[in-house]
Amino acid sequence: xxxxGKLLDVQHVTVxxxxxxxxxxxxxxxxxxxxxxxxxxxxxxxxxxGESGSGKTTLxxxxxxxxxxxxxxxxxxxxxLSAIRKRSEFNEFMKKVQPVFQNPFxxxxxxxxxxxxxxxxxxxxxxxxxxxxxxxxxxxxxHNVGLSLDEVxxxxxxxxxxxxxxxxxxxxxxxxxxxxxxxxxxxxxVDASLRMEIVNLFQKLRDEQNVSVIYITHDLATxxxxxxxxxxxxxxxxxxxxxxxxxxxxxxxxYTQLLxxxxxxxxxxxxxxxxxxxxxxxxxxxxxxxxxxxxxGRCPHVMDICRKADPPDVQVGQQTVKCYLYSEDAExxxxxxxx
Amino acid sequence: MISIVRDLLKYDGRFxxxxxxxxxxxxxxxxxxxxxxxPGKSFVVPWDLPPSQQYIFGTTSRGQDLFWWLTFAVxxxxxxGVLTAIISRVIAILVGxxxxxxxxxxxxVLMSLNDTFVVLPLLPILILLGFLLRERMSLFYLAxxxxxxxxxxxxxxxxxxxxxxxxxxxxxxAIYSGSSGFWITxxxxxxxxxxxxxxxxxxxxxxxxxxxxxxxxxxxxxLTTPTLGTALFWANQHGALVAGxxxxxxxxxxxxxxLFLGLYLFFTSINEFIDPRxxxxxxxx
Amino acid sequence: xxxxxxxNLHAYYQTEVYGISRTVRAVDGVSFDLFPNEIYGVAxxxxxxxxxxxxxxxxxxxxxxxALEGSVNYTFGDYSVDMLRASQDELRQNVRWKExxxxxxxxxxxxxxxxxxxxxxxxxxxxxxxxxxxQKFLEQTRAHVNRLGLPTDVLDAYPHQLSGGMRQRVAIAxxxxxxxxxxxxxxxxxxxxxxxxRGVLQMIKEIQAISSNTVLLVTHDMxxxxxxxxxxxxxxxxxxxxxxxxxxIFNEPLHPYTQHLIRSLPMIGERSxxxxxxxxxxxxxxxxxxxxxxxxxxxxxxxxxxxxxxxxTVKERHRVACHxxxxxxx
Numbered sequence: 003x004x005x006x007g008k009l010l011d012v013q014h015v016t017v018x019x020x021x022x023x024x025x026x027x028x029x030x031x032x033x034x035x036x037x038x039x040x041x042x043x044x045x046x047x048x049x050x051x052g053e054s055g056s057g058k059t060t061l062x063x064x065x066x067x068x069x070x071x072x073x074x075x076x077x078x079x080x081x082x083l084s085a086i087r088k089r090s091e092f093n094e095f096m097k098k099v100q101p102v103f104q105n106p107f108x109x110x111x112x113x114x115x116x117x118x119x120x121x122x123x124x125x126x127x128x129x130x131x132x133x134x135x136x137x138x139x140x141x142x143x144x145h146n147v148g149l150s151l152d153e154v155x156x157x158x159x160x161x162x163x164x165x166x167x168x169x170x171x172x173x174x175x176x177x178x179x180x181x182x183x184x185x186x187x188x189x190x191x192v193d194a195s196l197r198m199e200i201v202n203l204f205q206k207l208r209d210e211q212n213v214s215v216i217y218i219t220h221d222l223a224t225x226x227x228x229x230x231x232x233x234x235x236x237x238x239x240x241x242x243x244x245x246x247x248x249x250x251x252x253x254x255x256x257y258t259q260l261l262x263x264x265x266x267x268x269x270x271x272x273x274x275x276x277x278x279x280x281x282x283x284x285x286x287x288x289x290x291x292x293x294x295x296x297x298x299g300r301c302p303h304v305m306d307i308c309r310k311a312d313p314p315d316v317q318v319g320q321q322t323v324k325c326y327l328y329s330e331d332a333e334x335x336x337x338x339x340x341x
Numbered sequence: 342m343i344s345i346v347r348d349l350l351k352y353d354g355r356f357x358x359x360x361x362x363x364x365x366x367x368x369x370x371x372x373x374x375x376x377x378x379x380p381g382k383s384f385v386v387p388w389d390l391p392p393s394q395q396y397i398f399g400t401t402s403r404g405q406d407l408f409w410w411l412t413f414a415v416x417x418x419x420x421x422g423v424l425t426a427i428i429s430r431v432i433a434i435l436v437g438x439x440x441x442x443x444x445x446x447x448x449x450v451l452m453s454l455n456d457t458f459v460v461l462p463l464l465p466i467l468i469l470l471g472f473l474l475r476e477r478m479s480l481f482y483l484a485x486x487x488x489x490x491x492x493x494x495x496x497x498x499x500x501x502x503x504x505x506x507x508x509x510x511x512x513x514x515a516i517y518s519g520s521s522g523f524w525i526t527x528x529x530x531x532x533x534x535x536x537x538x539x540x541x542x543x544x545x546x547x548x549x550x551x552x553x554x555x556x557x558x559x560x561x562x563x564l565t566t567p568t569l570g571t572a573l574f575w576a577n578q579h580g581a582l583v584a585g586x587x588x589x590x591x592x593x594x595x596x597x598x599x600l601f602l603g604l605y606l607f608f609t610s611i612n613e614f615i616d617p618r619x620x621x622x623x624x625x626x
Numbered sequence: 627x628x629x630x631x632x633x634n635l636h637a638y639y640q641t642e643v644y645g646i647s648r649t650v651r652a653v654d655g656v657s658f659d660l661f662p663n664e665i666y667g668v669a670x671x672x673x674x675x676x677x678x679x680x681x682x683x684x685x686x687x688x689x690x691x692x693a694l695e696g697s698v699n700y701t702f703g704d705y706s707v708d709m710l711r712a713s714q715d716e717l718r719q720n721v722r723w724k725e726x727x728x729x730x731x732x733x734x735x736x737x738x739x740x741x742x743x744x745x746x747x748x749x750x751x752x753x754x755x756x757x758x759x760x761q762k763f764l765e766q767t768r769a770h771v772n773r774l775g776l777p778t779d780v781l782d783a784y785p786h787q788l789s790g791g792m793r794q795r796v797a798i799a800x801x802x803x804x805x806x807x808x809x810x811x812x813x814x815x816x817x818x819x820x821x822x823x824r825g826v827l828q829m830i831k832e833i834q835a836i837s838s839n840t841v842l843l844v845t846h847d848m849x850x851x852x853x854x855x856x857x858x859x860x861x862x863x864x865x866x867x868x869x870x871x872x873x874x875i876f877n878e879p880l881h882p883y884t885q886h887l888i889r890s891l892p893m894i895g896e897r898s899x900x901x902x903x904x905x906x907x908x909x910x911x912x913x914x915x916x917x918x919x920x921x922x923x924x925x926x927x928x929x930x931x932x933x934x935x936x937x938x939t940v941k942e943r944h945r946v947a948c949h950x951x952x953x954x955x956x
Contacts, residue, residue: 053819066517093519101517108510113532119518126519163906164672174518193671194846195883195922198890199902220819223849227892227900250894264820268849268891270873276824276853348644614644 052235165196244321362603428488437499471561667855791822
């Protein structure tokens with residue numbers, strides 16, 4: 003059935019939203035022509051990084067079949083997600099693709115005990131026929147994240163720390179033995195002293211359980227720490243992608259460069275240069291509606307052509323960069339502008 | 342359960358007062374089963390006697406002991422209110438949860454039905470039904486009719502609550518745990534909706550008892566059944582105020598006030614207790 | 627002369643619901659001084675007491691929060707205020723906005739969404755000083771905004787027209803109209819994107835440099851502290867774990883908790899394995915005995931379980947509360 007040996011194959015996915023009333027209103031392209039794939043036999047951690055409004059969360063909802071793409075398609079193990087119609091098919095899909103959400107205190111209902119979700123998952127996905135039979139499945143999943151059933155049995159979310167709940171959340175996702183986990187900002191609301199254990203957990207899952215992880219974040223430092231590949235998103239586009247060392251150590255796209263430079267280094271080494279004056283836009287910039295490169299309004303290397311048409315994807319070393327700086331058409335037109 | 346009641350008695354003045362008021366009402370209801378007089382019969386006692394030791398609330402111009410007669414009235418009125426509330430709560434919960442969780446065309450259909458009921462002029466319809474049913478109009482039918490009209494505002498309230506619950510992460514967790522929509526509605530959303538149901542129950546009971554009073558005064562309910570409304574109807578018929586038989590009006594009014602206050606205090610107190618935020622504080626959140 | 631002197635402050639939340647009473651010891655024996663002309667950082671995880679500390683020193687103590695013990699004294703030139711005793715009227719008239727101003731996360735609540743930015747400026751200036759000369763007010767406001775490096779046309783915009791970063795900077799401009807002696811910035815950049823965060827923090831640094839006042843910067847983000855704060859306080863479970871100049875804290879941390887916080891920060895270009903501490907921050911309704919960090923500390927000793935370590939000065943301006951350090955220096 004699987005044609006390509008690909009676990010996940012995202013092909014030219016575009017998501018448009020109508021904003022405003024029946025009449026008028028604007029079309030907002032939240033995700034724009036995004037393509038990437040994950041290999042079936044080589045589990046990896048892929049980061050989708052971007053700031054608010056970059057479309058990373060919308061994309062994650064498409065991958066979870068929570069949202070239909072306007073154009074393009076997503077194949078999971080060779081099967082088009084839009085072909086999933088029946089409840090049983092959706093269950094089969096969910097067994098293999100599981101989410102981990104951002105806010106640990108919202109992941110589980112404050113009025114229910116957290117272990118109930120683990121048992122529900124085990125029973126619903128046929129990992130056990132009843133609650134009693136699920137004890138071992140649940141306990142195993144909890145052991146994978148460094149907890150045990152005794153620690154979480156009968157506990158309400160507020161009785162656990164953010165780090166513990168987030169581990170329970172990962173354990174819940176692991177119960178059905180998935181092949182892919184989508185983690186949307188899983189550590190941004192977890193305390194610093196507990197954060198790295200969650201991050202390390204994803205690495206462990208990749209290495210020991212052969213689970214691929216799509217890690218969605220705005221935090222480039224943890225992205226660098228755990229991921230194999232990274233895609234930098236800006237206003238719906240993936241503007242730069244490639245192995246994480248290449249993209250973050252030698253960013254090619256001017257936007258990635260700006261992002262990397264803006265991340266404060268956690269050491270008082272470059273205090274003076276980091277706090278030097280940078281220009282910020284005054285008003286809400288309408289970058290979505292802009293024709294051509296969305297970064298043109300802020301780019302220090304902007305050329306005329308950047309405002310005319312979408313930049314092509316150019317291979318620069320190991321990275322793929324959506325920028326005219328590295329394309330041949332630009333060199334031709336740049337000769338005329340003298341910029 | 343017992344410890345909850347004990348805590349409420351100890352720490353909530355409203356609850357204590359509610360227990361006293363409702364205790365009085367409950368005592369009257371129990372006494373009605375031991376009444377020395379049949380409420381359907383008249384001229385069993387001397388008429389037009391003011392309140393005294395023998396006749397606590399006095400007697401009516403129809404020769405009935407007002408106290409014993411009112412024990413039946415409060416029982417019947419409360420029965421009407423509770424039955425109305427049960428019928429309309431069931432509809433409101435079903436419609437609100439379904440419309441909120443399922444969304445789409447079902448939501449649109451249910452909400453247009455909902456809005457239709459909201460804009461229907463209830464009192465003229467009730468008066469019309471009162472005329473049409475006339476002989477067959479009983480307390481039970483009235484409760485059913487009021488129940489069928491009493492749900493739309495609350496259904497909308499429940500729906501809006503569910504709409505916001507649906508957007509919270511834990512609903513998505515439940516979905517990706519393989520739970521069905523119906524299951525999520527019952528286990529994840531209902532606990533958050535119950536406080537609304539409780540808060541609106543009291544309103545609904547009071548509204549229904551009030552409606553019955555209105556219809557009775559117009560002479561459109563089953564006048565042979567003693568209720569708080571028919572008490573006032575008969576008092577009016579006999580020109581009680583003009584004749585100076587003030588207790589015929591005052592006694593049902595007093596019982597009504599005690600009943601309403603008792604129910605109101607009871608429900609506000611319970612409501613605060615079952616509010617998820619209070620519960621969270623209690624379990625140490 | 628200290629601008630603010632906090633001594634042995636104990637601030638607890640005391641609640642009673644249906645007979646179950648709870649005491650959360652959010653701030654438990656905190657002493658520190660703030661001096662003029664510095665950026666003082668407060669770092670700590672969720673529920674370490676930093677928010678409560680801000681509430682107390684900004685004078686917004688409302689039940690169930692109670693300041694049970696200690697003192698909070700301000701000295702603004704020759705005017706001094708005892709925060710725990712001052713009346714709300716005095717605070718409103720003489721202290722808030724004029725001497726102490728407050729910038730918080732997501733500034734929309736300060737700006738009125740249906741009025742232009744200038745109207746909010748007018749309201750605040752009018753309530754505190756009264757506007758007699760409209761033209762003069764406009765000129766002064768424009769000059770103020772200009773001095774902070776913002777274009778004057780933001781004054782004529784509605785809040786929703788401004789970008790998130792600009793809104794936050796307008797909120798800072800608003801907080802500094804009266805040139806306050808102390809600006810309390812509570813997680814001012816937490817919800818902002820990194821590029822915008824950098825711009826906002828850079829503005830805070832510039833304002834501080836221009837007016838030589840004091841900024842109290844509260845954030846959980848150690849990387850922000852590393853680049854902005856002059857001095858840094860690390861709070862853990864309602865107490866000060868360590869306090870000192872930022873460079874000292876980062877280069878020679880002495881408290882095991884601080885050491886862990888700094889070592890666990892991931893960094894682009896460096897991939898050594900980072901680990902988390904065992905356990906979780908304690909529930910302040912039932913804090914551990916002795917040193918509150920002892921259940922998670924890798925160097926725990928017997929004395930840590932029973933005795934509360936005192937905050938001792940190890941070097942100039944460097945204070946640590948840890949039994950390990952005490953033993954070394956004795």
